[in-house]
Amino acid sequence: MNERVIRGRIDRSGALVSADAPLLRLQQRAGAGLDKPLALPHLARLVTLAQRLHRDISRPLYAADDHSDIHALVRITPDADGASLEITDWRTRPLSQPQTPPIAEGAVVPQSWAWECDQQLRIVALRAAADAPPVPEGWEGRSLSELFELQPDDDGRFPVLRALARQARFDGQRVRTGQMMMTLAGEALFDATGRFTGFRGNAVAAEEQPAAQQRNPGALVDPAFGSLPLSDPQFGRRIDGALRGPLSRIIATAETISGQFDGPIRADYARYAGDIAHAGRHLLGLVDDLADLQNIERPGFKAARDEIDLGDLARRAVGLLAMKAEEKGIRIDAPRTDDRAPAYGEFRRVLQVLLNLLGNAIRYSPDNSQIWIRVDREEDRATVTVADQGQGIDAEQQAVVFEKFERLGRTDSGGSGLGLYIARRLARAMDGDLTVDSAPGQGARFTLSLPVRDDDTRDVSNRS
Amino acid sequence: MSESVLSPGIDPPSPTLSARLHELADYLTAPAVGRLTEEQRALALGIARRMVMDIAARLDPAIDPAALWNEWLRGGLPSAPRLAGVCFARVEEHRWREQSTQRSSPPPLLSEPEAANDEAPPVGEALSDVDQAYLALQIADRRRFDALGNPAIAIADLDSETFRALLLDIAAWRLAEVSKDAKRAAKLGDAVRAETDRHATESGIADAGRAYHEALGADAADAAAAAIARHDWPVLIALAAAAHRRSYDDMALALLTAESAALPSLFAPLRLDRLALAPIEASLAMLPARAVGDDDHNECRSTERVR
Numbered sequence: 001m002n003e004r005v006i007r008g009r010i011d012r013s014g015a016l017v018s019a020d021a022p023l024l025r026l027q028q029r030a031g032a033g034l035d036k037p038l039a040l041p042h043l044a045r046l047v048t049l050a051q052r053l054h055r056d057i058s059r060p061l062y063a064a065d066d067h068s069d070i071h072a073l074v075r076i077t078p079d080a081d082g083a084s085l086e087i088t089d090w091r092t093r094p095l096s097q098p099q100t101p102p103i104a105e106g107a108v109v110p111q112s113w114a115w116e117c118d119q120q121l122r123i124v125a126l127r128a129a130a131d132a133p134p135v136p137e138g139w140e141g142r143s144l145s146e147l148f149e150l151q152p153d154d155d156g157r158f159p160v161l162r163a164l165a166r167q168a169r170f171d172g173q174r175v176r177t178g179q180m181m182m183t184l185a186g187e188a189l190f191d192a193t194g195r196f197t198g199f200r201g202n203a204v205a206a207e208e209q210p211a212a213q214q215r216n217p218g219a220l221v222d223p224a225f226g227s228l229p230l231s232d233p234q235f236g237r238r239i240d241g242a243l244r245g246p247l248s249r250i251i252a253t254a255e256t257i258s259g260q261f262d263g264p265i266r267a268d269y270a271r272y273a274g275d276i277a278h279a280g281r282h283l284l285g286l287v288d289d290l291a292d293l294q295n296i297e298r299p300g301f302k303a304a305r306d307e308i309d310l311g312d313l314a315r316r317a318v319g320l321l322a323m324k325a326e327e328k329g330i331r332i333d334a335p336r337t338d339d340r341a342p343a344y345g346e347f348r349r350v351l352q353v354l355l356n357l358l359g360n361a362i363r364y365s366p367d368n369s370q371i372w373i374r375v376d377r378e379e380d381r382a383t384v385t386v387a388d389q390g391q392g393i394d395a396e397q398q399a400v401v402f403e404k405f406e407r408l409g410r411t412d413s414g415g416s417g418l419g420l421y422i423a424r425r426l427a428r429a430m431d432g433d434l435t436v437d438s439a440p441g442q443g444a445r446f447t448l449s450l451p452v453r454d455d456d457t458r459d460v461s462n463r464s
Numbered sequence: 465m466s467e468s469v470l471s472p473g474i475d476p477p478s479p480t481l482s483a484r485l486h487e488l489a490d491y492l493t494a495p496a497v498g499r500l501t502e503e504q505r506a507l508a509l510g511i512a513r514r515m516v517m518d519i520a521a522r523l524d525p526a527i528d529p530a531a532l533w534n535e536w537l538r539g540g541l542p543s544a545p546r547l548a549g550v551c552f553a554r555v556e557e558h559r560w561r562e563q564s565t566q567r568s569s570p571p572p573l574l575s576e577p578e579a580a581n582d583e584a585p586p587v588g589e590a591l592s593d594v595d596q597a598y599l600a601l602q603i604a605d606r607r608r609f610d611a612l613g614n615p616a617i618a619i620a621d622l623d624s625e626t627f628r629a630l631l632l633d634i635a636a637w638r639l640a641e642v643s644k645d646a647k648r649a650a651k652l653g654d655a656v657r658a659e660t661d662r663h664a665t666e667s668g669i670a671d672a673g674r675a676y677h678e679a680l681g682a683d684a685a686d687a688a689a690a691a692i693a694r695h696d697w698p699v700l701i702a703l704a705a706a707a708h709r710r711s712y713d714d715m716a717l718a719l720l721t722a723e724s725a726a727l728p729s730l731f732a733p734l735r736l737d738r739l740a741l742a743p744i745e746a747s748l749a750m751l752p753a754r755a756v757g758d759d760d761h762n763e764c765r766s767t768e769r770v771r
Contacts, residue, residue: 057724058742059749073746075739089743114611122599125606132611140603192564192695200613 006072008085010047014038017082022090026063026070043074047083050076061087113182116189116200117144121164124198132205133180148175148184148203160184160199167196174206181206243287251280289418292352293404296425303346303430307453310341310350310384311375317354318373321362329368332358335384341375342453343382345430350450353423353434354384357446360419361388364444381432381449393438401436423448501753507555507615512547514616519627520634522619523655527638535637542633546626550617552755553717554608557697558615560720560751564695594683597676598699604672605698620668621712627663631656670712673702685735692736692743700744707733720748721755 008019016027016038030039038044040063050057061074075086112132116125121144126135139147150158151174163170163186171185186201257265257273295301318334325332343350361371369389376383393401404421420434427434432450491499500508516536517529541547591599607618619627635656642648676699680687684703691700705715708730722730727741748754 056738058745060746073743075742112611114613116606118599118602124599124602125609127609127611129611141599193693195694 004088004090006085006087006090008087009082010038010085011082014044014047014082019085023085023087043085046074047076047078047085050083051078054078112205113203114201115144115184115186115203116198118198119196121145121160121198123147125200136177144199148177148182150175151181160186163188163199170199175203177203244284247280247284247287251277251284254280286418289422292422293418296422296429301429303349303426305344305430306347308343308345308347308350308450310343310382310448310450311335311337311339313347313350313354314373314375314384316351317358320355321358324359325362325371328362328365330362330365331370333370333372335373335375339375341377341382341384343432343450344453345432345450349426349430350448353426353448354386356419356423357386357448360446361386361390361444364388364390366390377452378449380452382452383447383449385445385447387443387445389443392440392442393436393444394440398436398438402434498753498755503559504552504555504753507558508548508551511551511554511615511617512541514610514614515547515551515619515622516541516630516634518616518619519630519659520638522659523631523634524638524652527634532634532637542636543626543629546629549717550622550626550713553713553720554615554617556720556751556755557701557716560747561697563751564697564747593679594676597672597679601669601672601676601699601702604667604669605702608669618668619663620666621670622663622668623711624660624663628660631659668712669698669702670705673699673712674706677703677706688731688734688736689740692740695743695747703734704731719744720751722748723756724749 006020006022008023009017011017014037015035016023016032017035019027019034024034027033027036027039032039038047042062046057046059046061056075056077058073058075061070061072063070063072071089071091072087073089075088077084077086112129113135114125114127114129115123117123122141123139123144124141126139126147128135136147144160150160152158153172153174159170159173167188167190169185169187171183173184175182175184182203182205184201184203186199189197189200191197254273254277258270258277314335315337318332322332358371358373365371365388371389372385372387374385374387376385402420402424404418424434427448427450430450432448435447435449436444437447438444513533516533520527520529520532536542604618604620608616608621610616622630635652638652639649642652676687677684680703684707688700688703691697691703701716701719702712704719705712708715710718719727719730724745727745728736728738731741
C-alpha cells in the first residue's frame with residue numbers, strides 16, 4: 001500500500017484552494033484548477049456528505065483520467081470553513097485490464113482436488129470434489145512439493161517453480177502423489193497491498209497412469225522443492241540444454257556490445273559487457289563440466305576405442321588455443337608434423353583432455369613464456385606431455401590436484417575445479433592415466449598416457 | 465400457519481401462494497426495511513445445503529443427501545430460525561471478502577522476481593509460534609469453503625446446540641427411512657452420540673483465532689493493522705473475536721452490521737486508532753445491501769449508483 005498522504009483543502013464554497021501535486025493534476029485534467037470548484041464528482045459528493053453529517057468520513061475514492069482509473073482512500077474532515085482532505089492508498093490501474101480466465105473458479109472439474117497454498121507453498125486447503133479420490137490425511141501445513149512429488153515437463157522445467165519465481169499462474173505441472181499421477185494448475189493470489197500470498201488451483205487426476213517408476217534412492221532432496229531427480233541423466237541433459245541456449249545468447253549479445261559492433265558506447269559500459277561475456281563463458285564452461293561429470297560418473301561409462309594419433313591431436317589442440325596463447329605472448333612448442341604417437345582412445349575425449357591441459361598451461365603461465373608439448377612412447381603406453389613455465393605445483397598440491405572442485409586455493413573465475421578431475425576420469429575410462437610432475441618454481445608437466453597402438457610402423461620412437 | 469393472510473371466504477391457498485402472501489404481509493408490515501437480495505438468498509441456501517450434507521455424511525454415509533435436501537426444500541428446514549444467524553453471518557462475510565478481492569489492485573509487475581519474496585523466511589526453517597498459529601488460522605478459514613470455492617460452514621465452527629439440533633433433525637429423517645430395520649435404527653442412535661462427542665473435541669476458526677491472538681500478545685494491534693491493510697478480513701474478525709471473547713460468527717455479524725460510529729468500540733480491545741479503521745469503514749460502505757440502518761451508508765450507496 002502506498003502510505004504517502006496527499007492533502008487538499010476545500011473552502012466553504014466548494015472550491016479546491018490547496019492540493020498536493022497528484023490531486024491538483026487530477027483536478028487540472030478534469031478541466032479545473034486551484035480556486036475552482038472541485039471537478040471530481042465522486043470526491044465532491046463525499047465532501048458534501050461529510051459536511052452534511054458534520055463528522056469525519058473515510059471512503060474509497062474513484063476517479064479517472066484519459067489513461068487510467070485511480071483508486072484511493074479519502075478521509076474528509078469538515079469544519080466551519082470547508083473541509084480538509086487526506087488521500088492515501090493512491091493506486092493507478094490501466095483502463096483495460098488483461099482478462100485472464102480463472103482456472104480454479106466456477107468450473108466443475110471431475111476427479112479433482114481443490115488446493116490452496118501460502119507463499120511458502122504450504123498447503124492451507126485441500127478438498128476433494130465429489131467423485132475424486134479422498135485427499136491424503138495430514139495435509140495441513142505440509143509443503144506442496146512434499147505432498148505432490150513434482151515431475152519436470154518435456155523441457156525439464158517445473159511450471160510451479162517458474163510460477164513461484166514469477167508470481168504468476170501456471171498449469172501443466174505433473175505430480176505424483178502416492179501411486180496417482182495428477183496435473184496441477186493454479187492462480188497466483190495477492191492481497192490488497194499487492195503482496196503475493198500463494199496459489200489456489202486444482203489437482204486433476206491424470207487420465208493415464210504411467211507405470212510406477214522406481215525412485216532413485218540416491219536422488220538429492222531439496223528442502224524447498226522436495227525430491228528432484230537431479231541424478232537422473234535425462235534431467236541433467238534437459239538442464240544442460242535449457243542452460244546452454246540462454247547462456248550462449250548472453251555471451252553473444254555481451255560480446256556484440258563489448259565489441260561496439262552496433263556503434264560506439266561509453267568505454268566503461270563496453271568493459272562491463274566484456275565482464276558479462278567473460279562470466280557467461282565461465283558459466284558455459286561450468287555447464288559443460290557438469291554435463292561431463294554427470295556423464296562420466298554414470299555407472300558403466302566407457303569411452304570409445306578409436307585409433308588415434310596423439311601427435312595429431314596435440315597439434316589440433318594447439319591450433320584451437322593458439323590465439324589465446326598469443327594474447328599472452330606465450331609460444332607453444334608443438335609436436336612436429338611427423339611426430340606420431342599411435343594409441344587407442346576416443347578421439348573427441350582425448351582432444352578434450354588435451355584442450356584442458358593446454359588451456360590450464362596458458363592460463364597459469366606467465367606472459368611471454370613457453371609451453372612444450374611432447375609425444376612419446378613408454379613400453380605399451382603412448383604419452384603426450386604438456387609442460388609450462390608456471391609457478392609449479394608442490395608435492396602436497398599434486399596429491400589433490402585431480403580432486404573434484406580442487407582449485408589449489410585459486411579464487412579467480414578461470415575454472416570450475418572440475419577440469420582435471422574430469423580429464424583423469426576420461427583418461428582412466430580409456431584404460432590410460434593422467435599424471436603430474438612438478439616442483440615449485442619449475443613449472444608443471446602433465447602427462448596423458450594411453451594404450452599404444454602397435455600396428456603402426458612409424459611411431460615417435462623413430463623421431464630424431 | 466399462525467395467522468391467516470387471506471380474506472374470509474377465500475379457499476385455502478397453494479403452498480406457493482401462501483408463502484408469497486406471507487412475504488407480502490411481512491413487506492407491508494415494514495416496507496422501508498431492506499430485504500434480502502437474490503444473491504444473499506442464494507448464498508444462504510447454498511451454505512445451508514452444504515452444512516446439512518456435511519453433517520448427514522458424517523452421521524451416516526448411506527444417507528442420500530440429495531433426497532434429504534429435496535425433501536427439506538419442499539417442507540422447509542427444520543431448524544431454520546437457528547440456522548438463519550450462522551448462515552447470514554457467513555453470507556455477509558463472504559460478500560465482503562469477494563468485494564475486496566474484486567476491488568483490490570492488480571498485482572505489481574515483477575521486474576525482479578526474487579525481490580517480491582523478501583518477506584518470506586527460508587523454506588524449511590522451523591515456524592515460530594506466531595507463524596504456526598497464523599498458518600493454523602488460515603487452514604481453519606479455508607475449511608469454510610467447499611471444493612469449488614463456495615462459502616460453507618465448517619462443522620467445527622458450529623456451536624454445539626446448532627450442531628446437535630441439525631444432527632437430530634437429520635437422524636429423525638433417516639430414522640423414518642430405516643425404521644423397519646431396528647438394528648440400523650440403533651446404530652443411528654450410536655452415531656448421533658459419537659458425532660456429538662466428536663464435535664465437542666473439534667476446534668474451529670474461533671479457537672484458531674484465539675491461539676493466534678494469544679501467540680501475538682502485545683503485537684496483536686500491529687497484526688490487526690496489517691490485516692486491515694491487506695484486506696485480510698477473516699484474520700481481522702478472528703482477532704477481534706478473540707479480543708472480545710466472542711464467537712467468530714457473532715463478531716462477523718457485529719462488524720458487518722455496524723454503523724461507522726460503532727467501529728472504534730468494536731476494535732477498542734485491539735487498540736486500533738481511527739485512522740487505522742478507515743479502510744474498514746470505506747470497505748463496508750461499499751458493500752451493497754448491508755443490513756445497517758445508517759443514513760450516511762444509504763446516501764453513499766445512492767452516490768455509488770449515480771457514479
